[in-house]
Amino acid sequence: MFTPSASKLQAEWLGNIRGDLLAGLVVALALIPEAIAFSIIAGVDPKVGLYASFSIAVVTAIVGGRPGMISAATAATAVLMVTLVKQHGLDYLLAATVLAGVLQVAAGFLRLGRVMRFVSKSVMTGFVNALAILIFMAQLPELIGVTWLTYAMVAAGLAIIYGFPLLSRAVPSPLVCIIALTIAATTMGLDVRTVGDMGELPSTWPTFFVPDVPFNVDTLLIILPYSAAVAAVGLLESLMTAQIVDDLTDTTSDKNRECVGQGVANFVTGFMGGMAGCAMIGQSVINVKSGGRGRLSCFVAGIFLLLLIVLLGPWVVRIPMPALVAVMIMVSIGTFSWVSLANLKTHPRSSSIVMLATVAGVLFTHNLAIGVGLGVLLSGIFFAWKIAQLFEVGSELSDDGTARTYRIRGQLFFASADDFTAAFDFKEVLQKVVIDVTDAHIWDISSVAALDMVVLKFRREGADVDIVGLNAASETIVDKLAMHDKPGALDKLLAH
Amino acid sequence: MSKIIACIDGSIYTHSVVDHAAWAAERLTASVELLQVLGRGDIPAADLSGSISADAQQKLLNELARLDEERAKLIQQRARMVMDDARLRISATATGAVSTVLRNGDLLETLSEREASADLVVIGKRGEAADFATAHLGSNLERVVRASRRPVLVASRAYATIDKALVAFDGGSSILKAVDALSRSQLMSGIDIHLVCVGKDIPEMRRRLEGAVAQLHAGGHKAQFRFADGVPDKAIAGIVDAERMNLLVMGAYGHSRIRNLLIGSTTTEMIRSCKVPVLLFR
Numbered sequence: 186m187f188t189p190s191a192s193k194l195q196a197e198w199l200g201n202i203r204g205d206l207l208a209g210l211v212v213a214l215a216l217i218p219e220a221i222a223f224s225i226i227a228g229v230d231p232k233v234g235l236y237a238s239f240s241i242a243v244v245t246a247i248v249g250g251r252p253g254m255i256s257a258a259t260a261a262t263a264v265l266m267v268t269l270v271k272q273h274g275l276d277y278l279l280a281a282t283v284l285a286g287v288l289q290v291a292a293g294f295l296r297l298g299r300v301m302r303f304v305s306k307s308v309m310t311g312f313v314n315a316l317a318i319l320i321f322m323a324q325l326p327e328l329i330g331v332t333w334l335t336y337a338m339v340a341a342g343l344a345i346i347y348g349f350p351l352l353s354r355a356v357p358s359p360l361v362c363i364i365a366l367t368i369a370a371t372t373m374g375l376d377v378r379t380v381g382d383m384g385e386l387p388s389t390w391p392t393f394f395v396p397d398v399p400f401n402v403d404t405l406l407i408i409l410p411y412s413a414a415v416a417a418v419g420l421l422e423s424l425m426t427a428q429i430v431d432d433l434t435d436t437t438s439d440k441n442r443e444c445v446g447q448g449v450a451n452f453v454t455g456f457m458g459g460m461a462g463c464a465m466i467g468q469s470v471i472n473v474k475s476g477g478r479g480r481l482s483c484f485v486a487g488i489f490l491l492l493l494i495v496l497l498g499p500w501v502v503r504i505p506m507p508a509l510v511a512v513m514i515m516v517s518i519g520t521f522s523w524v525s526l527a528n529l530k531t532h533p534r535s536s537s538i539v540m541l542a543t544v545a546g547v548l549f550t551h552n553l554a555i556g557v558g559l560g561v562l563l564s565g566i567f568f569a570w571k572i573a574q575l576f577e578v579g580s581e582l583s584d585d586g587t588a589r590t591y592r593i594r595g596q597l598f599f600a601s602a603d604d605f606t607a608a609f610d611f612k613e614v615l616q617k618v619v620i621d622v623t624d625a626h627i628w629d630i631s632s633v634a635a636l637d638m639v640v641l642k643f644r645r646e647g648a649d650v651d652i653v654g655l656n657a658a659s660e661t662i663v664d665k666l667a668m669h670d671k672p673g674a675l676d677k678l679l680a681h
Numbered sequence: 682m683s684k685i686i687a688c689i690d691g692s693i694y695t696h697s698v699v700d701h702a703a704w705a706a707e708r709l710t711a712s713v714e715l716l717q718v719l720g721r722g723d724i725p726a727a728d729l730s731g732s733i734s735a736d737a738q739q740k741l742l743n744e745l746a747r748l749d750e751e752r753a754k755l756i757q758q759r760a761r762m763v764m765d766d767a768r769l770r771i772s773a774t775a776t777g778a779v780s781t782v783l784r785n786g787d788l789l790e791t792l793s794e795r796e797a798s799a800d801l802v803v804i805g806k807r808g809e810a811a812d813f814a815t816a817h818l819g820s821n822l823e824r825v826v827r828a829s830r831r832p833v834l835v836a837s838r839a840y841a842t843i844d845k846a847l848v849a850f851d852g853g854s855s856i857l858k859a860v861d862a863l864s865r866s867q868l869m870s871g872i873d874i875h876l877v878c879v880g881k882d883i884p885e886m887r888r889r890l891e892g893a894v895a896q897l898h899a900g901g902h903k904a905q906f907r908f909a910d911g912v913p914d915k916a917i918a919g920i921v922d923a924e925r926m927n928l929l930v931m932g933a934y935g936h937s938r939i940r941n942l943l944i945g946s947t948t949t950e951m952i953r954s955c956k957v958p959v960l961l962f963r
Contacts, residue, residue, distance in 0.1 A: 249714040394928075443834075513762040530908040533945045586781070586783075587761075611785060612759065612784045612791065613783070613784060613785070614719055614757055614783035614784060614785055616754075616757065641746065644746070644750045645746060645749040645750055645753060646753050646785050647750060647751075647752075647753025647755075647756065648753075
């Protein structure tokens with residue numbers, strides 16, 4: 186499935202060289218502050234995020250399923266790894282990254298991309314809102330217990346970020362913010378923390394090495410929960426981003442190939458000393474809007490990124506932290522779906538609850554995967570509840586009053602089984618009962634059990650029961666599961 | 682259109698209940714609903730849990746379900762025969778509409794579901810499960826009267842023409858309600874109504890009796906009152922017997938069940954000792 190023709194390869198790589206090169210440069214500039222900031226969120230040296238961004242961008246450009254999408258170190262995966270780094274150190278983070286890659290490749294080959302269909306719009310909205318809040322909360326340590334100077338610089342940074350685009354859009358305004366604040370801090374000798382204080386920057390191309398962890402079950406048990414969460418969140422955000430890029434460019438992409446691509450990227454990145462990442466919604470949008478369409482833009486973004494860092498390393502260490510905080514606040518504000526707040530009033534209440542539950546689940550556990558799981562679960566329940574209402578029972582009595590025909594319409598499954606049973610009047614004395622399910626759909630064993638119970642109850646009251654119209658699909662279920670005609674029927678029903 | 686619910690079963694009171702319902706239906710120009718409830722109370726419910734082995738249980742339960750089914754079919758056949766008979770009988774005398782309702786379950790529950798649309802409930806003094814030798818009332822009667830929000834006509838063993846009615850007047854709220862209802866109803870038209878108060882002739886009670894008689898007169902009924910001496914149930918039963926009254930009207934069960942358990946109920950005593958139909962108001 187991953188062997189595209191030569192002509193397609195050429196189109197994906199070289200179909201849009203100029204646009205891709207320019208957009209790649211813009212993305213690389215925008216990636217620098219974010220990669221550093223995400224490293225700081227995860228609690229590792231900036232070089233870990235920078236190597237990761239380089240490696241992930243280059244690898245996904247080659248093996249990913251969505252040309253034009255930018256992948257790198259991200260906040261969504263960074264926030265998942267904070268405690269792992271704190272308790273066990275960097276090497277375990279690298280091992281977890283490798284394992285997450287393996288899991289993602291497996292997901293791709295198992296074609297789990299289609300599972301995305303169970304993630305509803307409301308869950309996605311909740312996901313991005315929760316992500317925005319997590320990013321913002323990660324900045325709070327930099328904003329608490331600091332001098333007024335920090336606040337002033339953050340405010341100035343935000344002013345540049347949001348004000349500069351009014352003057353020019355040629356250069357990404359976060360980059361302008363960082364350059365301006367760095368110059369200001371250096372020339373005026375302002376006493377604020379800098380990137381250099383946060384850890385070591387890369388000075389060379391990354392090298393290939395194996396993480397220094399014992400290869401045993403204990404290690405596996407330590408990293409597996411983190412790897413699983415990173416793999417799930419990474420795939421979720423990547424597939425969401427791929428969907429967004431699909432919509433922006435009006436093209437389609439191979440979601441399962443994207444899963445494998447993300448997995449390979451993380452697998453390789455772990456051995457290069459980088460942390461796990463995934464697709465980035467904001468950067469991908471910047472890329473597409475700057476003219477990037479092909480695989481080349483993501484590829485050159487990664488190369489440019491590392492070149493810039495290696496060449497400009499002495500300058501990067503002087504970047505003041507407030508400048509990065511300002512950039513992260515911008516990322517947070519841009520990620521948050523503000524329209525979802527207004528939609529709370531107009532959307533159906535069940536959708537709003539799903540969205541809010543996703544956010545609450547994430548904020549409570551600091552794990553995007555759990556929040557999304559909660560949201561998916563709730564939307565499933567709400568859906569079942571709604572479908573359960575598509576159900577009605579009508580009935581008519583025969584002229585002599587000894588027989589009644591019940592007509593069942595709609596969906597019969599676990600959520601409507603109780604209503605189904607309650608719709609029958611067992612106190613009516615009848616000689617014959619006909620249950621017509623021609624217009625009903627029997628979905629599961631709960632409804633089969635309910636139907637059995639109804640038949641048994643009528644029989645115990647002395648009525649002969651006929652079921653008519655079981656359509657082919659339902660009939661096979663009933664043949665397998667129905668018990669009212671078999672020995673032990675009552676006992677089994679009573680046991681439930 | 683008013684409606685009368687006649688509760689029947691297979692007992693010898695069925696014909697009488699049907700006749701009384703027909704009588705009331707003619708006077709009220711009401712439709713009659715013949716209600717028969719097939720209870721499960723008479724099926725022996727043995728709790729076998731723990732005393733049979735796991736494998737046997739499944740077989741036995743199957744057997745029980747099959748027995749239930751056969752038994753229910755028999756009960757149903759018999760109930761339909763009783764119902765057809767009752768319908769034939771009432772169609773012979775009543776001119777209004779007749780409907781039949783056959784239900785499973787408990788009489789009380791069924792009645793409380795259905796009586797909202799009815800004006801009068803007719804029931805026999807005893808059902809088919811009652812023991813006649815002891816002359817006790819049926820177990821359902823008091824439950825029905827206590828639970829019902831409608832007047833209940835308790836049918837005697839056989840219907841006889843009704844031309845003289847005795848109202849057992851104690852001045853209480855239920856009998857005042859009864860007088861009020863009767864004065865505005867056609868049920869008592871042409872019937873000689875005797876209000877009897879057992880007790881001393883005190884001005885307060887006399888005033889209430891006069892008021893009641895005036896109310897009945899205003900409704901176009903023949904009515905008179907008097908005082909009688911003695912114990913209420915004996916005195917009333919005596920007058921009913923001696924003067925050939927053929928309907929007794931009274932308030933029902935003014936006291937709690939616990940009080941009745943300890944010192945007995947006047948209402949129960951009177952229904953039992955008077956051999957005439959009784960119209961009860963709560």
